Amino acid sequence: MAKVTELGYLGLSVSNLEAWRGYAAGIMGMQVVDDGEDDRIYLRMDRWHHRIVLHADGNDDLAYIGWRVAGPVELDELAEQLKNAGIPFEVASDADAAERRVLGLVKLHDPGGNPTEIFYGPQVDTSSPFHPGRPMFGKFVTEGQGLGHIIIREDDVEEATRFYRLLGLEGAVEYKFALPNGAVGTPVFMHCNDRHHSLAFGVGPMDKRINHLMIEYTHLDDLGYAHDLVRQQKIDVTLQIGKHSNDEALTFYCANPSGWLWEPGWGSRVAPAQQEHYLRDIFGHDNEVEGYGLDIPLKGLDVPA
Incomplete structure (x- = not known):
């Protein structure tokens, strides 16, 4: 196959x-x-x-x-x-x-x-070294893992899962959480290489085809630098810095100029060999700005004062 x-x-x-x-x-x-x-x-x-x-x-x-x-x-x-x-x-x-x-x-x-x-057969320009648009401490995680991951709109989660399995992706439900409408969210995460997931869907209703794109840095300082620049330019942050339970990546979610989300991240683990599921994230990811289709309770457990 x-x-x-x-x-x-x-x-x-x-x-x-x-x-x-x-x-x-x-x-x-x-x-x-x-x-x-x-x-x-x-x-x-x-x-x-x-x-x-x-x-x-x-x-x-x-x-x-x-x-x-x-x-x-x-x-x-x-x-x-x-x-x-x-x-x-x-x-x-x-x-x-x-x-x-x-x-x-x-x-x-x-x-x-x-x-x-x-x-x-993508065009690979080895004769032209990558030149970042702003100073970077490292580079992007892409080699053998693709450009990142996306969460997209799928009205029929079971049909979408069958389709992407036909393409060779693997995966299943990884989170169970309560949605604002009272339903239980059970998004599906799928992978096709060592990246923990390249695709996810089933997070709830979406106005656009895409909810967010995750890009990953090789160096933690590049994530921090991006976060500082986002804050300096007063760009909406929907989920504050936190660590996911499934891929264990440190990330935050911010608006892009088209009104949906990018998720800069660092430190993701590889896809596990067997299925697991989680109820919340390890820490952080507090909701800050609503209205971007990711108003879900991912945040980690409250830490006592």
């Missing part, structure tokens, strides 16, 4: 390219690559030409998700698996592949309607 190997790239629809340029480079540390295309800019995190494309079409939402496979044989095998499962897809043209800076891809939609791409 062919499987995806990493969350390779994302396309994001945005309304303000310049605000995003300052946010992604000046605060988070990504390199902006401007190839002379007026309607987009590329964000670089490592040796790849890009990991994120910002499309200036005004939608301020997820545009597409790119999942990598090892090569052309695996792409053909996975396309056959999709066909046998009755899932429609389109083999992209050479021009489409060139636009994505890959050698080949297929396009489809996941059960939640999220535009999905499966590709192989």
